[in-house]
Amino acid sequence: MKIDNSKYDETGQLKNGWFKQYFKDGSVACEGGYSNGERTGEWKFYLVNGLVKAFGNFENGKMTGEWNWFWASGKLWQTGSFTEERKSGLWKRYYENGILWDEGECRDNNKIGIWKTYDQEGNLVKTQTFKIK
Known part of the structure; x- marks a missing residue:
């Protein structure tokens, strides 16, 4: 399903208030x-199975602050x-087993500094x- 990113509702008015979008089966896709x-404010995006796929905040239409994404199993992915x-x-x-995969800092959409990658047992x-570009 494609998420509706338009600024206008079905009557042609700017969207205001709480909105939900649905999958074809009637389950909530995002809200x-x-x-x-x-x-x-806070937005949640769902998988067809009803579990949360991602959640985080928007300000003036832009993603801001901490965001979390999840595996289809419901476990934290990113x-x-x-x-x-x-x-x-x-x-x-x-x-998906919960072990840290990788970690590091980002600035302006770029990886910076030291990034560490681990195997599925947690070994570095x-x-x-x-370096900053």
């Missing part, structure tokens, strides 16, 4: 608030922050250093 046609819809701060990804397998 969150709009203000003057822009996504605002967590990270955005500033004006650009990756910033600490980012972490996890294997790679360290990379990224």
Whole structure:
């Protein structure tokens, strides 16, 4: 299913208030608030099985603050922050078994500093250093 990102409702008015979008089977695909046609506040995106796929906040239509994504099993897959819809701060990804996969800092959508990658048992397998572009 394609998520409706339009700023206008079916009557042609700017979206305001709480909105839900649905999958063909009637289950909720996503839900969150709009203000003057822009996504605002906490939004949740769901998988067809009803589990949360991702959640986080929007400000003036842009992803901001901490966001979390989940595996189809419901376990945490990735967590990270955005500033004006650009990756910033600490980012972490996890294997479906819950073990940390990799971690490092982002700035302006780019990896910076030391990034560490682990195997599925949690052993450090790679360290990379990224310089600011």
